[in-house]
Amino acid sequence: MESSEGFVGEPADTREELLLATYEALCAHGYADLTVDRIAAAFPKSKSLIYHHYDGKDDLLLDFLDFALERFEATVPLDPPEDAPDAHLREVLDHVLASSLSAERREFAAAMVDLRAQAASDERFRAAFSRHDRFFRERFAAILRAGIDAGVYREVDPEATAATLVTLVNGAMTERVTTDDAPVEAIRAEVERFLEATLRRES
Amino acid sequence: MESSEGFVGEPADTREELLLATYEALCAHGYADLTVDRIAAAFPKSKSLIYHHYDGKDDLLLDFLDFALERFEATVPLDPPEDAPDAHLREVLDHVLASSLSAERREFAAAMVDLRAQAASDERFRAAFSRHDRFFRERFAAILRAGIDAGVYREVDPEATAATLVTLVNGAMTERVTTDDAPVEAIRAEVERFLEATLRRES
Numbered sequence: 564m565e566s567s568e569g570f571v572g573e574p575a576d577t578r579e580e581l582l583l584a585t586y587e588a589l590c591a592h593g594y595a596d597l598t599v600d601r602i603a604a605a606f607p608k609s610k611s612l613i614y615h616h617y618d619g620k621d622d623l624l625l626d627f628l629d630f631a632l633e634r635f636e637a638t639v640p641l642d643p644p645e646d647a648p649d650a651h652l653r654e655v656l657d658h659v660l661a662s663s664l665s666a667e668r669r670e671f672a673a674a675m676v677d678l679r680a681q682a683a684s685d686e687r688f689r690a691a692f693s694r695h696d697r698f699f700r701e702r703f704a705a706i707l708r709a710g711i712d713a714g715v716y717r718e719v720d721p722e723a724t725a726a727t728l729v730t731l732v733n734g735a736m737t738e739r740v741t742t743d744d745a746p747v748e749a750i751r752a753e754v755e756r757f758l759e760a761t762l763r764r765e766s
Numbered sequence: 767m768e769s770s771e772g773f774v775g776e777p778a779d780t781r782e783e784l785l786l787a788t789y790e791a792l793c794a795h796g797y798a799d800l801t802v803d804r805i806a807a808a809f810p811k812s813k814s815l816i817y818h819h820y821d822g823k824d825d826l827l828l829d830f831l832d833f834a835l836e837r838f839e840a841t842v843p844l845d846p847p848e849d850a851p852d853a854h855l856r857e858v859l860d861h862v863l864a865s866s867l868s869a870e871r872r873e874f875a876a877a878m879v880d881l882r883a884q885a886a887s888d889e890r891f892r893a894a895f896s897r898h899d900r901f902f903r904e905r906f907a908a909i910l911r912a913g914i915d916a917g918v919y920r921e922v923d924p925e926a927t928a929a930t931l932v933t934l935v936n937g938a939m940t941e942r943v944t945t946d947d948a949p950v951e952a953i954r955a956e957v958e959r960f961l962e963a964t965l966r967r968e969s
Binding site: 681693700720724727730741743752 | 876879882885895896923927933936947949952956957959960964
């Protein structure tokens with residue numbers, strides 16, 4: 564669920580320039596050491612524009628979070644092709660549980676893990692990540708429902724299976740950026756074993 | 767994998783008093799706003815003792831992390847009873863994927879999620895969490911091997927299945943403290959469905 568492109572591409576306006584500067588400062592310093600001065604240092608225009616657009620660092624970071632999560636979500640195709648839901652599910656899982664990440668995807672994942680941790684103590688961040696997880700559970704559930712409707716999947720509870728897949732993806736993403744030896748390849752293979760044994764009808 | 771008791775009980779010495787103060791300051795302020803002054807405010811003795819024991823905040827936090835992870839790990843029984851590995855596996859999973867947490871376990875989980883995020887940018891934290899995840903993978907794998915040896919489990923790859931369980935637990939723990947509606951109960955039920963379909967032999 565991470566973008567494989569740059570974070571904002573070419574910024575379209577001052578807000579996007581500011582969000583890109585926030586991203587660069589966040590990647591360089593981490594949330595704990597992020598200051599408006601450090602964001603301003605990565606911003607090509609006047610620092611005063613930050614306060615013109617935002618009430619302060621928290622306000623800017625919340626807008627950044629919404630923007631980042633929406634970009635993230637846009638990398639997952641919204642509508643599964645009705646004729647090949649299982650191929651679509653494999654494609655999404657291969658992407659989110661890829662055995663290795665590009666430097667760019669890893670950097671983005673690290674920034675998201677860092678921001679997510681703030682949700683433990685900040686209800687506005689928690690609201691954003693709650694919505695984000697719901698979004699992905701709903702995406703996975705839609706693919707599962709399409710497979711059930713097409714007769715290729717058994718009559719599982721799509722919401723429960725989707726929740727498990729999202730939790731695995733969140734766990735793998737966390738382990739990937741916070742440990743040296745996350746066994747993502749083994750997990751991807753076990754997910755396949757799980758789907759084979761409990762979801763797919765014999766063809 | 768969270769303690770259901772207090773973090774250190776009655777501190778045994780100055781180090782444990784300091785670690786308890788660190789825990790209280792971490793819970794109250796979060797990693798991003800944690801300072802030596804805030805730790806000192808929760809510490810009943812002189813602030814100068816902090817610098818007597820530690821080189822500074824980072825050094826103290828690394829010792830705190832090792833202590834916290836070891837306490838955490840001590841809550842999981844080390845040796846599965848050879849005659850009932852499956853009952854043991856269920857017991858561990860019921861504990862780590864409990865449908866709700868006490869305020870104390872939730873607070874501890876939030877502190878761990880916060881510290882884990884620092885591992886994205888600090889290799890010393892990453893080494894500690896790498897060891898921690900390996901420890902739990904090895905614990906789960908030992909239970910699985912005991913079940914295979916006892917003939918109640920199929921010949922699965924214990925390391926791969928253990929890795930998947932640990933990733934689910936890490937994902938659920940993260941979602942629990944960073945969202946408002948983590949579907950842990952549904953995930954626990956899906957894990958049961960997975961184990962039923964792929965691990966347990968028919969009795």
